[in-house]
Amino acid sequence: MNSGQPLGSVIQGSLTEGLEVRLHPDISVEDMRVGKFLVVQGMRSRFFCMLTDVALGAANARIIANPPSWEDTFLRDVLAGSGTYGTINLAPMLMFTPESEESFSPTNGKSANPFIPSVTGLASFVPQTSTTMELLPVKTIPSHFSQVYEASVDDFRRVFGWEDDPQRRNFSIGKPLDMDVPVCIDLNRFVERSNGVFGKSGTGKSFLTRLLLAGVIRKSAAVNLIFDMHSEYGWEAVAEGKNVNTVKGLKQLFPSKVEVYTLDPESTKRRGVRDAQELYLSYEQIEVEDIKLCSRDLGLSDAALDNANILYSEFGKSWIVQLLNMTNEEIEMFCDEKRGHKGSIMALQRKLLRMDSLKYMRAVCPQNYI
The missing domain is CATH 1.10.150 (DNA polymerase; domain 1)
Structure with missing residues (x-):
C-alpha cells in the first residue's frame, strides 16, 4: 500500500470518543488492523492517531436485508464503496502544528502543502507553513472530510525520535505492526514518572518490562531496585515462544552492572542462578x-x-x-x-x-x- 495514498475521509467524531473515518472504495477493510498508526491531515495541524476499531457499513438497510450472493461478483463490485463501505475509528494521540505563523500567498494552482490538493489553472491561496513542527497534546480535532494517511517514517521520528539522537537517551523498544522503523522511548523522561505495564496474561508484560529495564541499565538513566517475585528478570527466564526455551536475564546481559540477592539460597542454587548473594534480616x-x-x-x-x-x-x-x-x-x-x-x-x-x-x-x- 502506498504511504502517500489517502485511505479515507473523516466523517464524524469528537475529542473524547475519537474520529470515525470512511474508507475510500479502493482501500480494503482487511488491510486495517487495530493498533496501526495513521495520521489525519487537517487544515492547520497533522494528527498522529492509533486505529482502535474496524467496522462495516451500508448506505441502505435493504442491502443488508437482501445481500447479494457471494458468486455475484459484479453486484458486489457495484455496491463496493457506494452501497457498502468500511469504517475505522481513530484515537488522536498527538498533533503536529507549525511553530511559525502561517502566511498566505498565491500559488497559481500549485499547493505549497502536499496534503492540500491543487487546482490546475486557477490561482488559489493556500497556507505556506514552516517545515519545523511543534509536537503538542491533542486539544482539538480535524474538520470534516480531512484525509487519512499511513504514518510515515518522518511522523514516527517526530513523535518517538531515533535511537542515535545525541540530545536524548532514546532506546528502541520495538517496531510498529507493519513498518520497519524503531519506536523509541526517551529514558530521561521515562524515569521521571511513575510507569506501569498492563495487559492480559500471555501478552508479553514481563518481556516488555525486561526490555525497559535493560534500556535503563544500558543507557545509565537510573538505578533499579527490582523485587523479582517469580525470578523473571535477574537470571534467565522461561520463554513463551516455541523455538527458544529460555531468555537471558539482566544479570546475564549486564554482569558488571547487576547484583542478584536471594532470600532462599537453596532454591536459588537449585535453579542454577550464579553469583547470587544471600540476604538476611x-x-x-x-x-x-x-x-x-x-x-x-x-x-x-x-x-x-x-x-x-x-x-x-x-x-x-x-x-x-x-x-x-x-x-x-x-x-x-x-x-x-x-x-x-x-x-x-x-x-x-x-x-x-x-x-x-x-x-x-x-x-x-x-x-x-x-
Whole structure:
C-alpha cells in the first residue's frame, strides 16, 4: 500500500470518543488492523492517531436485508464503496502544528502543502507553513472530510525520535505492526514518572518490562531496585515462544552492572542462578512501624501495636528478641511495672513467633545486609 495514498475521509467524531473515518472504495477493510498508526491531515495541524476499531457499513438497510450472493461478483463490485463501505475509528494521540505563523500567498494552482490538493489553472491561496513542527497534546480535532494517511517514517521520528539522537537517551523498544522503523522511548523522561505495564496474561508484560529495564541499565538513566517475585528478570527466564526455551536475564546481559540477592539460597542454587548473594534480616532491624505495615497479615489488633511501642521504649532495638524469650510470668511482671496489657502482649508474642519459620530471619546478623 502506498504511504502517500489517502485511505479515507473523516466523517464524524469528537475529542473524547475519537474520529470515525470512511474508507475510500479502493482501500480494503482487511488491510486495517487495530493498533496501526495513521495520521489525519487537517487544515492547520497533522494528527498522529492509533486505529482502535474496524467496522462495516451500508448506505441502505435493504442491502443488508437482501445481500447479494457471494458468486455475484459484479453486484458486489457495484455496491463496493457506494452501497457498502468500511469504517475505522481513530484515537488522536498527538498533533503536529507549525511553530511559525502561517502566511498566505498565491500559488497559481500549485499547493505549497502536499496534503492540500491543487487546482490546475486557477490561482488559489493556500497556507505556506514552516517545515519545523511543534509536537503538542491533542486539544482539538480535524474538520470534516480531512484525509487519512499511513504514518510515515518522518511522523514516527517526530513523535518517538531515533535511537542515535545525541540530545536524548532514546532506546528502541520495538517496531510498529507493519513498518520497519524503531519506536523509541526517551529514558530521561521515562524515569521521571511513575510507569506501569498492563495487559492480559500471555501478552508479553514481563518481556516488555525486561526490555525497559535493560534500556535503563544500558543507557545509565537510573538505578533499579527490582523485587523479582517469580525470578523473571535477574537470571534467565522461561520463554513463551516455541523455538527458544529460555531468555537471558539482566544479570546475564549486564554482569558488571547487576547484583542478584536471594532470600532462599537453596532454591536459588537449585535453579542454577550464579553469583547470587544471600540476604538476611535480623529482629533488631524490625521496628514497630514495620509491624504496623503487616498488621493485617499477622492479625494484630491496635492494642497489640500499642503494647509493641511500650516494649520498644523499654528494650530498644532488641524488643522482639526480648519478647520472644519472655515467659508468661515475666510478661505479667512487665505489665505490672510498665502498665502493659498482658493479653495483648501474649497475643503479640504468638503472632511474631511466625517469623521464626522464615528462612531469611535471624536473631542476630553480623552485618546489616540492607
